[in-house]
Amino acid sequence: MTVTYFSKSSSIGPSSRYRVFQFLPQFQAEGIDCRVEPLFGETYFSILEVRSRALQTCLKIPYVLARFLKRLGTVLMLNRQDLVVIEGPLFPYAPPVVERVLRWLGQRVVVEMDDAIYLTHGHEAKIPALLKIATGVIVGNDRLAAYARQCSSYVSVVPTVVDTDRFVPLASQAATSPCHADEAITIVWMGLAYNLKYLHVLVPALRTLQSQYHVRLRVVCSHAPKLAGIDVEFRAWDFSREVTDLQDATIGVMPLEDTEWARGKCGLKLLQYLAVGLPAVASPVGVNSDIIVNGENGFFASTEDEWYERLHALCGRPHLRARMGAAGRRTVESRYSLALWGPRLADVYRAFAAGKPNQATPHPAQSPVSSHRHSTRAR
Structure with missing residues (x-):
């Protein structure tokens, strides 16, 4: 199975690091060839550290334009994929024209959100339009799912998780x-x-x-x-x-x-x-x-x-x-461990790629996030 994931940033960005990069070894073990195409890299975060607002703007504009052009080139050269996953919009603040073209070309496009980006300036109208275009939506919690279900019938809740083999307690007296x-x-x-x-x-x-x-x-x-x-x-x-x-x-x-x-x-x-x-x-x-x-x-x-x-x-x-x-x-x-959710996210990808989005989330009774008071569940 082939997946191209258009992430917001390289692994230096926490959202992209925890929503896709940490899953890559899991995907490989599951037989999924996932190629990640970041929009922004370390340079972007360095620019954000510049104290002078004027200088920051002068540096940001050419960098963002260059990255947009690079991403556009990547999209235009994209071969047929089993699944295309986009972390938020392909091009922030621009109309979802390229996403429409991808769907018109027959690509199965899934949008992923782990923040309420639809509340940010410039995205109030774009995100609903994007979700309606998409084959389906992956979100990080029920709050985001409730919003996404207003625009899409195919929403899968996959919580942000951590690698419990990496994040371990120290033995201490x-x-x-x-x-x-x-x-x-x-x-x-x-x-x-x-x-x-x-x-x-x-x-x-x-x-x-x-x-x-x-x-x-x-x-x-x-x-x-x-x-x-x-x-x-x-x-x-x-x-x-x-x-x-x-x-x-x-x-x-x-x-x-x-x-x-x-x-x-x-x-x-x-x-x-x-x-x-x-x-x-x-x-x-x-x-x-x-x-x-x-x-x-x-x-x-x-x-x-x-x-x-x-x-x-x-x-x-x-x-x-x-x-x-x-x-x-x-x-x-x-x-909330990577070991549990790695195979589950692989199943989500496979279900969307196969055109069976209703199978894209584990049954509530089997979900590791189900409990008497936990509300992250799939329907």
């Missing part, structure tokens, strides 16, 4: 040792720079905790945050350290605002925390509410007071951290 006031407690947040704004809800809790424990906030990102009065340990994100920067932390956090955009997120950082055995505190927004069972594998926090209470409980109770961390690891292994 510290988790069960008595808690001392001078014990170093590292609260970690990993993410993209435009999500740093979510950290501000933690500031009052962190200030209070710093007066009670030896607490620091580790931020793994491309930019350091500006959080007055907070002991911040900044680490520039690096793929080679992506796992180790989490493994030696104490608690993972994922604050979000309760917005329609946030409800469409797929909870990647939360899954990364749980996979390495960290207890996590998260906002009960979107898929977070499916991943966390409050008080069992993590805590929910909505207000500044709740953030303090939940973090204080974990800072002062190492046995609770150990219990929740172990439960979180089990959650990822049983419901």
